[in-house]
Amino acid sequence: MLVAEKSIRKVIKGRGMPLPGDDIDTDRIIPARYLKCVTFDELGKFAFYDERYDEKGNKKDHPFNDERYHGAGILIVNKNFGCGSSREHAPQSLMRSGIRAIIGESFAEIFLGNCTVLGIPAVTMETGAVSELMDIIEKEPETVLTVNLDKKIVETDLPGGKNSKIFKIGVTDSAREVFLNGTWDTTSALLSGKKEIESKARSLPYLNHFLT
Amino acid sequence: MGKNLFNKVWELHKVKTLPSGQDQLFIGLHLIHEVTSPQAFQMLRERGLKVMFPERTFAAVDHILPTDDQKRPFRDSLAEEMIEALEKNTKEFGIKFFGPDTDYHGIVHIIGPELGLTQPGMTVVCGDSHTSTHGALGAIAFGIGTSQIRDVFATQTISMNRPRVRRINVNGTLRRGVYAKDIILKIIAELGVKGGIGYAYEYSGPVIENLNMEGRLTICNMSIEGGARAGYINPDKVTFDYLKGRKFAPEGDEFDRAVSFWKGIASDDDAEYDDEFVLDAGSLEPMVTWGINPGQAVEITEKLPMLSDSEDREVALRAYDHMNFHEGDTMRGKKIDVAFIGSCTNGRISDLREAASIAKGRKVAKGIRALVVPGSRQVALQAEREGLDRIFSEAGFQWRLPGCSMCLAMNPDKLRGGELSASSSNRNFIGRQGSPTGRTLLMSPAMVAAAAVKGEVTDVRELL
């Protein structure tokens, strides 16, 4: 029986955590030695491990260690975030450390796809807007962000109407569609065409021995 | 207007357009390894699903393999646990596994082409970003995440947006001492590590046509380092000759019929592309990286860039800080500590031949740890038949067993502290080779051999 994990991701609310820097690769997000595992369950602890701790295990300055951002669910990044390896361990470790959405100037493709399939919207924003948003949060870490995938905006807010601002975000039509419909888990959509898959398999002109 | 190979293969494999607007794409060949597959098998079990076409998936173990002693159980209990999981999963779901006790084992991107599993006109996926390698045979091949591995198991399809296609024409004639690795490092340096986002790269032009299959595999392998999810080369005589006689390739009449399918799937002469880029490789020199991403590379006689000229100033600053290099430095003469020849980029027989021709009759400089790690058991056997292992050993290189080894830190081969490594692998990210303060210089296998015998970064052309 297929258990469809239905859930709609229309609006995501939470505090933000700025993580500046371009080209932050997946080896930095989750160092390779923590890939020695057969489940993703424990990965939350190891997100950005080598940037958060020195070789003796002492804490270094890093947004993930910063008390002010404790409990933040929305990560703000710059360009080409998540480049490098295809390891789903990277978004899994972010998800398991509490990240529910990522806003950035741009993302590496495999990383973006991995996020989408896990139900983590990774949305884009213009360079200037990202800097402004990072500034707002650095000054007032209590600011609450609302990522609205339906309206394609992010709203910022602090009690008393302070910091209220609206930023435009970019999200691909296909990602927006699956989040709004709760169909970001792809397996069931793909399985619905079982007959078509079988006839496609028969129609391919491959002549490999592994098929016989 | 004609069509390019990418679009032809895509259309051939497209099952339908999904409600999300993405295409459902049938996958001809699925390769798996121990790091990214166990969680996908777990997801299948949780949902009570089966593998729809188990005969289209092949498994290898590579990342965690120790390269000094592959006897079981492995000394590292986590590594042992991972290989056991793969053995159990492949058995339970009826998937063929080339374990380290077989003659066909090795790095997944080496064995796919080597066994003739990868063929022109196919769609190939693997939970590994360097799956782009397989495009060298005229397949469209890309890395996927673990949830997509689950999808391929359950449905033999994935959901994906079709990328655009950029043709990269490489013109000229390569000079002596300049290899496929230098071409791809130059392309990434020119187009940037983000330049390929949203694109598949078609490599063409006289230089590419003149490369042997192994050089082509090196080029396609690093497409992902330029941000392109896939890279491919149109199948031609080099491709067909390479495939003939391989374990899983068609035989006899079937082979001839396959060739006509393969010829037809190549890009038409008047094919359309979304973008084109031309590289004149006639004056290209050996390349070496100086920074912390594969785009931060220079020709060996060039000076390191001034920060003021750099578009990515912050990344350059961080690179100089980590590498302990300075603007205006030259790479030539930098003292190295480690030399690594291997990986899915450059662990094939021709890579070892090129490196051995430099090592022959010379000695690894004092104090340098130098490793040669064949990419597969077949590569190792061939090298041993040719006596390359002896050339390396006599020169003071360690001749190891196949695996990913020092390409990444998931097995005992690692950098220590701030060691500087001359490496034929594909990533110079901070921490990639196992030490958070370790430093990696990417270059061709011949350049690594030259650095090993001189003890410092050297222009390989001086030793030819």
Ligand code: SF4
């Ligand atoms: S050799 Fe390196 S890049 Fe290739 S599969 Fe192994 S770890 Fe990945």
